[in-house]
Amino acid sequence: MALQPILIAGQWLPANAASTFHAQNPATGEKFSEEYPVSTWADCDAALSAAVEAAAVLRAAPPVQLAKFLTRYAERIEARKLELVEIANAETALAKAPRLADVELPRTTDQLRQAAAAVLDGAWALPTIDAKLNIRSVLAPIGPVLAIGPNNFPFAFNGVAGGDFAAAIAAGNPVIAKAHPCHPRTTQLMAEEALAAVTETGLPPATVQMIYRTSRDDGLRVVADKRLGAVGFTGSREAGMKLKAAADAVGKPVYLEMSSINPVLILPGALAERGEKIADEFGTSCLMACGQFCTSPGLVIVLAGVDADKFIVGVKAKLEGTAAATLLSSGVARSLATGVQTLITAGAELVTGGMPLAGNRFANTLLRVSGERFLASSEQLQTEVFGNASLIVTARDEREIQQVISRLEGNLTGSIYSDSTGADDVLYEKLAPSLRQRVGRLLNDKMPTGVAVTAAMNHGGPFPATGHPGFTAVGFPAAMRRFTMLQCYDNVRPHRLPPALRDRT
Amino acid sequence: MALQPILIAGQWLPANAASTFHAQNPATGEKFSEEYPVSTWADCDAALSAAVEAAAVLRAAPPVQLAKFLTRYAERIEARKLELVEIANAETALAKAPRLADVELPRTTDQLRQAAAAVLDGAWALPTIDAKLNIRSVLAPIGPVLAIGPNNFPFAFNGVAGGDFAAAIAAGNPVIAKAHPCHPRTTQLMAEEALAAVTETGLPPATVQMIYRTSRDDGLRVVADKRLGAVGFTGSREAGMKLKAAADAVGKPVYLEMSSINPVLILPGALAERGEKIADEFGTSCLMACGQFCTSPGLVIVLAGVDADKFIVGVKAKLEGTAAATLLSSGVARSLATGVQTLITAGAELVTGGMPLAGNRFANTLLRVSGERFLASSEQLQTEVFGNASLIVTARDEREIQQVISRLEGNLTGSIYSDSTGADDVLYEKLAPSLRQRVGRLLNDKMPTGVAVTAAMNHGGPFPATGHPGFTAVGFPAAMRRFTMLQCYDNVRPHRLPPALRDRT
CATH class of the missing domain: 3.40.605.10 (Aldehyde Dehydrogenase; Chain A, domain 1)
Known part of the structure; x- marks a missing residue:
């Protein structure tokens, strides 16, 4: 088949090609003929x-x-x-x-x-x-x-x-x-x-x-x-x-x-009130397009404890109960594996997944890390892992949550879940201003993966997002x-x- | 006299000084005591x-x-x-x-x-x-x-x-x-x-x-x-x-x-119609604050010929008939001398001035260069010479004017003078779009030195302005x-x- 033309000045012209390439079907691994x-x-x-x-x-x-x-x-x-x-x-x-x-x-x-x-x-x-x-x-x-x-x-x-x-x-x-x-x-x-x-x-x-x-x-x-x-x-x-x-x-x-890891902060009241529901929402958001969204929630911050453990169990079940989808390319699969390894090397612990699967796929992956460890390697632990992998940070107390937020780089989005009775409101007021300055879009009680095309949208944010x-x-x-x-x-x-x-x- | 304090967090505090400095009265050369x-x-x-x-x-x-x-x-x-x-x-x-x-x-x-x-x-x-x-x-x-x-x-x-x-x-x-x-x-x-x-x-x-x-x-x-x-x-x-x-x-x-040299383009009709008046305006604008404005007109472009020569004579007379003012500092005086030398080295010819005077002053300076020479060294000839010095480019024909404009770097302003009867209109239409993209503020029949504080002002422009x-x-x-x-x-x-x-x- 002839070399595909490029579009210059209104005409499909033969390129001055230095070399050529073929695209690949990520699901089958086959090269396309063009x-x-x-x-x-x-x-x-x-x-x-x-x-x-x-x-x-x-x-x-x-x-x-x-x-x-x-x-x-x-x-x-x-x-x-x-x-x-x-x-x-x-x-x-x-x-x-x-x-x-x-x-x-x-x-x-x-x-x-x-x-x-x-x-x-x-x-x-x-x-x-x-x-x-x-x-x-x-x-x-x-x-x-x-x-x-x-x-x-x-x-x-x-x-x-x-x-x-x-x-x-x-x-x-x-x-x-x-x-x-x-x-x-x-x-x-x-x-x-x-x-x-x-x-x-x-x-x-x-x-x-x-x-x-x-x-x-x-x-x-x-x-x-x-x-x-x-x-x-x-x-x-x-x-x-x-x-x-x-x-x-x-x-x-x-x-x-x-790049953006789109931190999701789940306040203690919300976790106690509806942890299971949020775990389901989070799992769905993580796996949407196999995590290959700029607004995929790559980092969750919760207060350590029984509710956090239950939440992690819930997410784990959701990820394990869903088939891993095909990734966009073998390059994505490779860098996903590398990214997960970077998180592990920096101190994160694998909850589920972590390994490549046949056919350009990667097991749905969840990792966790303590607030203390996060603070010790906050730069590496903010590595964007593009694909179906997310990291949960369990912070010891409110002060540690605050410290984690203060280390966050610029992101496209930041979500905060709070309970419906107002029990989280004081903590919200304490944490939201710091998160607000670090993200382009602040969400409440909602995962970041939907980006509506509206005049009021901001799909942007502070560097390096x-x-x-x-x-x-x-x-x-x-x-x-x-x-x-x-x-x-x-x-x-x-x-x-x-x-x-x-x-x- | 004690070291002057700095203002930190609402208090005038002693600085952690690495060293100290005194300011200088540019008119007398005396150091202030503070x-x-x-x-x-x-x-x-x-x-x-x-x-x-x-x-x-x-x-x-x-x-x-x-x-x-x-x-x-x-x-x-x-x-x-x-x-x-x-x-x-x-x-x-x-x-x-x-x-x-x-x-x-x-x-x-x-x-x-x-x-x-x-x-x-x-x-x-x-x-x-x-x-x-x-x-x-x-x-x-x-x-x-x-x-x-x-x-x-x-x-x-x-x-x-x-x-x-x-x-x-x-x-x-x-x-x-x-x-x-x-x-x-x-x-x-x-x-x-x-x-x-x-x-x-x-x-x-x-x-x-x-x-x-x-x-x-x-x-x-x-x-x-x-x-x-x-x-x-x-x-x-x-x-x-x-x-x-x-x-x-x-x-x-x-x-x-x-930095900005604020090109002023005087079209042939305007030069013929009111060259003397424009020469006066230009001279006044050049010497305003001794040329130490970001919007000082540092570059004029005219069509070579009798009218251009008359214009240059007019500007020369104006500059020579006005006393050179004191510059802001000895640093400005030094870099002004260096800048004028850079222009001369690049092919510009001194019309008047060019030398330092007593008391942090520099003779009101005018230079000229042909369009051809400008095109040969357009980067050096766009050196911003901060102070009372300007360069006139005399272009051979309309095509050369166009070429000169196409070489201009980004500027805060660009002015175009055209005649009042419409004789310059065709040329204006040909040249203005190119100048327009290179400046933040486009002026007609007006020197750039006034920057009104209004919602409609643009005191900005393309790089490197x-x-x-x-x-x-x-x-x-x-x-x-x-x-x-x-x-x-x-x-x-x-x-x-x-x-x-x-x-x-």
Whole structure:
């Protein structure tokens, strides 16, 4: 089979390939027949140059045209749903239902439509007019955006269709998408639909471009290139930190969603009142998508004692009573095993699981550690273990809970369960402020795994969960503001002002 | 005279001094008698710990209390105006009028009052409520802010009274101010008034703290410290980049206003129509505060020819006909001489000035260079020369103007002069979009030196003018958003929500 083409400047072109790769069916271990290119710098360079031209046109594009594109793209994705779900399932082993067909794909098209609505509304750009001084400002497109999607959401966070994509386009920027090498064919199909929607709605051809892979050096070179406006990335902390260093060195805005263990604090009253129910909720949340969510609850903090022991027994039973699902790739399986070993080396004790299973699977895993041990190795014990493994910290007393919280790194979420009669309220007041500053989203009586696409969502948080605590990767219009720069007009003649900044007549 | 104390946790305390320094009167060269400490890490550590405690209280402080503090502080500065102006004049050689007494001090108190109004209004925090899903989000205080002020605005950008200070406090954060060593006594007096206002309004004592200097290493250590929420800095690119690297490595938000040469593009029609008038405007703008503004016009781009030559003659006459003012410090005088030499080495030709004068002064300086030469050494020829020196680029044709613009680094401002009959309009349309993306504030027919404090202002711009093009250092409420994090509440019980996120009853 011929080498798969890349999408540059509106055309499916043969890549300047340095090497090639195949994706693999994680459930069967079989390689797919399609061969994909690892692009050289020439491809990156071509994409960047084409993107700059597209950016100039998009900056002046009427909102209605951008909205139309986003809507048409959503419709086209829906029209090709069966094929997309089939292929994404084969490439990721994620279930068709409940998940790819009935949750993730609708979420993806909903995001595109919400982005379209935000563009039409226009308030997202915070236009501000001082008519007296004749000074006006507005958030404006920042330029070409490199969108790098993760392995765990082939649709909703895909560089060519997901949240970063929708936000960047809605803000008026062209996107250069980097496919995740675990699901290149899914990405290719979506890129086909994106290009068709671009053509239908008359946007510049290079509005959406897509490459599969580059060398690490070329990737960092793209990030640092003057032609690029910003970077949106979802993935591992290791890769994210390399991109961040490259971007920071040249003052390039880079938005990273990197790693999070999403602490869940269960206060004593709640544990006594409904420990069994919470154990069930926690187990369900842990195993959702086989733990391969950025918001998977990787750390639970409870007060040591009889209720905690019962809770652990309950979770153990739940994990042992559920079949381990197939992981996204052999790479995930490997790093999961390594991560669990890191926790054990740092002092955690295995409650259940801990070993690889046939077919890219890993036994549902639970670990526990005392508060004292956690405090002694708090950095290693906060290693993100991506997959179906979680750690329970049993703290000796309230003071130790407080100390554990004070050691937490930045996270996307933090949950607190408290009892229904108010018995936990004093402790809540003592602990919540400290947890609040360490997380982007604070939950009550709820596991963190659902990320609703709403204007009020924050899918973000303090470093190292992301690179900047002021921005969210999910939720319109806030997510769009990442891909903008503030542009002020001082004494600029009326006919030269952008429409949103003109005097209303 | 005893070593001057530092302000830690509400008290004027003796510093743990590694060494000491004296400030100098730039006009007379005399050292002031007061001796100031260069603090060791112990002082920084004490300030950070006290700030964390203050931050916890401030987060819950009612807006009316923060507003009261800002207003009382403004009033107290006004009450001590005569003394403040006297001392700032002695420490900086900036004129009492027009400048310190009638422009900068009123601007400073106006900023504090605008910040107070923004706090009371509350809309700055962008509260967003999804009542159906019970998800809510708001921008919340980020934690202790290190505010580092520059040499050129002893009041309005002072770490303990200026724009960053007002924005950080208004957003609910305590401030650790680092005085600029050129005006420590001015800073000390302001800190005295700040502390008095803190006490009067019942804010936590460590809401405002102040140290004079630290070693470079300790400064970077403060920036990287987990207790610090964010950094606001105005100053040189060299110092800014070091702070940025330290902050970036640990994912700490850092807002830098570093360097800008503020290109002014004079289109041929405007030059023909009113070259003489623009030459006068330009000369005035260049020499304002002896060129020591972040928005001083350091680069002018014109089309080569008779009109350009006339323009240059006009500017030359203006510069030669105006006495050179005293610079802020001997350091500024030295780096100005070095900067001019850098431009000359890179191919610029001296039109007038170029040499140091007695009493910390430097001859008003104009340089010129052809477009071709500029393009050959565009990086060196964009060296910011802080002080009374500017460079005129004479481009051969429109294409060369376009090339020059395409080489410009990020700047705070960019001005375009065009003629009044529309003769320049076609060229404007061709050039403006490229300049637009390279500057934070685009001006028409106006020099960049005035920075109005209005909600519509952007005193920011692409790197290296700042570290992030999405934020402004001037203008409320936008400037406040720098010192915040996005905090989402998901299913949080109603009585635990911050007031702005509760259901309206």
